[in-house]
Amino acid sequence: MKAGNYAVPEGLHYSREHEWVKLEGKLARVGITDYAQSKLGDVVYVELPEIGKQVKQVTEQKTKEMEIGAVESIKAVSAIYSPLSGAVKEINAALQERPELINTSSYNEGWICVLEPSALEAELKQLMDAKGYAEYVKKL
Amino acid sequence: MGYPYIPNTREIRGQMLREIGAANIDELFADIPPQIRLKRKLKLPPAMSELEVKRHVQSILAKNNPFTQMLSFLGGGVWPHHVPAHIRSLVQRSEFLTSYTPYQPEASQGMLQALFEYQSMIAELVGLEVANSSMYDWATALGEAALMCARVTRRQKFIVPKLISKDRLSVLRNYASGPGLEVVEVGYDRRTGQLDLEQLRAELGGDVAGVYIENPSYLGFLEKQGDEIAAAAHKTGALFVVGVNPISLGLFKAPGDYGADIVVGEGQPLGNPVSFGGPSLGIFACRAELKLIRQLPGRLIGATTTLDGKARGYCMVLQTREQHIRRERATSSICTNEALCAVAAAIYLASLGPRGLRDLAELCANNASYAIKKINTIKGLRAPIFEAPHFNEFTLNCDDTRVSIQKLNAKLLKHGIQGGKPLRTEFPELGETALLCTTELHSRKDIDRLIDALTEVLGGRR
Numbered sequence: 079m080k081a082g083n084y085a086v087p088e089g090l091h092y093s094r095e096h097e098w099v100k101l102e103g104k105l106a107r108v109g110i111t112d113y114a115q116s117k118l119g120d121v122v123y124v125e126l127p128e129i130g131k132q133v134k135q136v137t138e139q140k141t142k143e144m145e146i147g148a149v150e151s152i153k154a155v156s157a158i159y160s161p162l163s164g165a166v167k168e169i170n171a172a173l174q175e176r177p178e179l180i181n182t183s184s185y186n187e188g189w190i191c192v193l194e195p196s197a198l199e200a201e202l203k204q205l206m207d208a209k210g211y212a213e214y215v216k217k218l
Numbered sequence: 219m220g221y222p223y224i225p226n227t228r229e230i231r232g233q234m235l236r237e238i239g240a241a242n243i244d245e246l247f248a249d250i251p252p253q254i255r256l257k258r259k260l261k262l263p264p265a266m267s268e269l270e271v272k273r274h275v276q277s278i279l280a281k282n283n284p285f286t287q288m289l290s291f292l293g294g295g296v297w298p299h300h301v302p303a304h305i306r307s308l309v310q311r312s313e314f315l316t317s318y319t320p321y322q323p324e325a326s327q328g329m330l331q332a333l334f335e336y337q338s339m340i341a342e343l344v345g346l347e348v349a350n351s352s353m354y355d356w357a358t359a360l361g362e363a364a365l366m367c368a369r370v371t372r373r374q375k376f377i378v379p380k381l382i383s384k385d386r387l388s389v390l391r392n393y394a395s396g397p398g399l400e401v402v403e404v405g406y407d408r409r410t411g412q413l414d415l416e417q418l419r420a421e422l423g424g425d426v427a428g429v430y431i432e433n434p435s436y437l438g439f440l441e442k443q444g445d446e447i448a449a450a451a452h453k454t455g456a457l458f459v460v461g462v463n464p465i466s467l468g469l470f471k472a473p474g475d476y477g478a479d480i481v482v483g484e485g486q487p488l489g490n491p492v493s494f495g496g497p498s499l500g501i502f503a504c505r506a507e508l509k510l511i512r513q514l515p516g517r518l519i520g521a522t523t524t525l526d527g528k529a530r531g532y533c534m535v536l537q538t539r540e541q542h543i544r545r546e547r548a549t550s551s552i553c554t555n556e557a558l559c560a561v562a563a564a565i566y567l568a569s570l571g572p573r574g575l576r577d578l579a580e581l582c583a584n585n586a587s588y589a590i591k592k593i594n595t596i597k598g599l600r601a602p603i604f605e606a607p608h609f610n611e612f613t614l615n616c617d618d619t620r621v622s623i624q625k626l627n628a629k630l631l632k633h634g635i636q637g638g639k640p641l642r643t644e645f646p647e648l649g650e651t652a653l654l655c656t657t658e659l660h661s662r663k664d665i666d667r668l669i670d671a672l673t674e675v676l677g678g679r680r
Contacts, residue, residue: 123512123538128372148547150538155547174508 081212084113087185091202092211093161095136098185099205106162106198108146109189110180113215114156121180123150124173127191133160135201146191149180158190162201168192283631285492289664290636293611293655294436295356295383296498297463297487299578300659301562302569305489309562319554320519323533330532333557334519336564343467343567344481345474346503350516352560353500353552356484357386360430360461361393362502362515362550363480367428367457368399369513369549375400377421377429377456379413383436384644393551399427411439411604415446422454428480432461433473437641437653438586438611439604440470448477464488464501466609468572468579480504487657489566490559499559512539515550578658582610585656585665592669598676603651610656614638617649619676626675627652633671 079086086092091099096114100107115121125148127133136144136159146160169191173179179188195201206214231243240246247255266274285292292298309315313328320326320333333351340349353359364376376394378387380403387401394401402421405414413431422429429451431441441447444460451458460473462483473481485499486492504510511518520535541548570578590612593601598619602612616626627637638652645651656665 153538153543155538155544157547 079208079212081113081215084111084116084215085185086111086113086208086212086215088208090185090208091161091205092208092214093136093159093205094214095159095161097136097159097161097190099161100189101198102192104194105167106164106193106195107189108161108191108193110149110158110184111211112184113218115181115184115188118149118151118154118156118180121149121151121177124148124177124180124190125150126169126171126173127166129166129169131166133163133166133193135163135197135204136160146193149177160193161205162193162195163197164193164195166191167194283636285636288634288636289660289667291638291654291656291660291668292636293657294639294653295385295484296492297465297610297655297657298492298659299465299487299657301489301491302566304569305562305565308565309558314558314561317557320534320557323531327532329557329561330519330534332561332564333517333555334521334532335568336560337519339564339567340464340485340501341503343464343472344462344478344483344501344503345472346478346481347506348511348514348518349501349503350514350518350555351557352485352555353482353502353516354556355486355496355498355500356461356482357383357389357500358393358552359482359500359502360386360459361390362552363430363459363482364390364394364399364401364428365397365550366480366504366510366513366515367459368397370457370509371427371455373425373427373456374398375402375421375426377402377404377418377426379403379431379435379441380405381411381435381437381645382432382461386436409604410606411435411437412443412606413441413447415443415450418447419450422450422456424454426451426454426456428457428459430459430461433470434463434466434609434611437602437604437613438608438655439602439606440609442606444471444473444476444478452477462501463609465575465579465582468575468577469583469609470579474503474505479510485556485559485563488563490562497556497559499556499563511536513549514539516552517555579609581658582656583608585658585660585662586610586612586654588662589654589656589660589665589668592665593672596669596673596676599672601654603648612654613641613648613651614654615649615651621650621676623650623652626672629675630668630671633667633675635668635671 079088096111098109098111127146133146134143144159145157147158148155170189317326317329320329337349337351376399391401404418433441435441448458457479458477459480460478464483465487481503483501485501504514518535519532521532524531537543539549541553586608590601593599599616601614602608603615623640630637638654641648641651641653
């Protein structure tokens with residue numbers, strides 16, 4: 079699916095802060111969307127979360143417990159907010175050497191981390207499907 | 219009123235108040251609670267003319283006894299050195315003086331290049347690959363180093379030697395208090411002053427972010443266990459931080475060569491005058507490892523070549539770490555540097571060269587050795603209190619004379635001599651001890667004058 083020029087793959091769940099969630103059994107892989115990477119421009123550094131960190135699902139009132147890192151482009155830094163509550167199980171260490179993967183492959187090789195969700199069912203309702211996110215992006 | 223050069227007239231103030239909808243100035247300050255307002259005039263003398271103010275201030279200044287006009291042995295964190303005339307002449311050039319914030323590389327190549335040269339020389343001097351373009355002073359550089367260790371290791375404990383300046387320790391504790399970093403002091407060997415390695419190893423564990431030592435130490439002696447301390451720190455995943463007087467590196471091993479991950483220090487002796495309250499120059503350097511550089515505080519100047527490959531160009535790099543981009547998530551609480559002091563340091567180092575710096579360091583150390591030797595001929599005096607090599611500062615103890623350091627200094631002052639810094643309040647366990655400093659400014663004759671005065675003050679006993 080497309081939202082203007084931006085790719086919005088089906089089967090993923092999306093947050094209003096432009097993170098995507100891919101369910102893999104009991105785990106959830108997380109990254110930022112094509113729209114987000116495009117607005118950031120060339121990513122030069124990705125700050126990854128600590129493995130084991132407990133994070134909360136992002137809400138309107140953002141706090142540090144909702145952060146799973148930050149992406150830096152040449153002139154801006156944006157926090158990455160967790161689309162789900164849970165524990166960080168795995169991080170994409172490849173981003174330390176090749177932060178540009180966020181730009182070239184935001185839905186695949188550019189994933190940020192894998193979470194073990196603690197309240198998956200309830201929290202999924204807060205996220206959008208591809209269609210919902212595509213409409214959300216078009217209005218921005 | 220009636221000064222045409224003061225644009226803030228009664229009329230203009232009235233206009234401004236009308237514009238914001240306040241009837242008078244009191245209404246503007248309505249938010250200030252009445253109980254904290256001063257309900258009387260300030261106790262100030264009547265207004266003075268410019269000439270009267272000038273005479274008044276000069277009469278106050280005349281009460282000073284500046285160390286430039288007397289023989290002084292004060293050091294202890296800043297050190298008096300000769301500042302060659304060309305340094306002041308060059309840093310006073312408007313190109314340097316007014317281009318303090320080089321955010322626009324297209325308009326600031328000269329300043330950026332000077333700062334890049336500063337960074338390069340500091341990096342070479344301390345034996346590490348990266349240096350930033352300066353911090354406020356040694357103490358704030360140390361505070362930032364502790365926070366950097368915590369960010370890099372994600373740990374919350376920072377180890378320091380007990381024998382460091384209490385002022386520096388207080389600034390460090392202040393920096394550490396916000397993020398909740400614990401500062402732990404490790405003791406020393408009473409005979410040699412060297413860090414207690416057993417206690418250090420006992421404190422080291424999976425929770426220690428960094429281990430800090432100073433070389434030369436605050437009390438002037440060398441910490442000879444650099445290699446062992448580095449190994450102990452690294453074994454537990456902690457970073458090793460070393461604080462320096464940069465002049466000493468003309469003579470001693472660079473901290474990068476005995477395992478330092480971060481080097482901080484006071485850059486004032488590099489071409490900057492001693493003055494009460496500063497400005498000082500904080501040295502900050504680290505190893506060229508991405509995880510360290512990303513967490514480095516302060517400004518960093520980089521060099522590159524133009525697209526056609528013909529010219530060298532300079533600009534600020536890794537700015538995303540800093541406050542003007544990263545805001546409250548910035549790596550440090552400094553968003554500036556001591557640019558002009560850093561330029562002075564660069565000119566100073568370039569003027570001296572490696573050979574000159576070595577000669578200077580030797581001269582400072584030799585003067586201290588000479589003073590130590592002479593002081594020990596005076597009955598009741600002991601220098602230094604620790605058995606270890608010293609650089610240009612040393613301790614003097616007068617426990618056996620029944621005279622306090624305070625009294626000794628008061629008597630020296632009558633001979634036109636400023637004695638050493640009393641250490642009683644900082645380290646009561648060291649008894650009646652003072653910290654003395656010699657540099658190239660002290661001639662043998664000056665030191666002999668100190669010895670003669672001490673001998674006379676103590677009743678002529680040798």
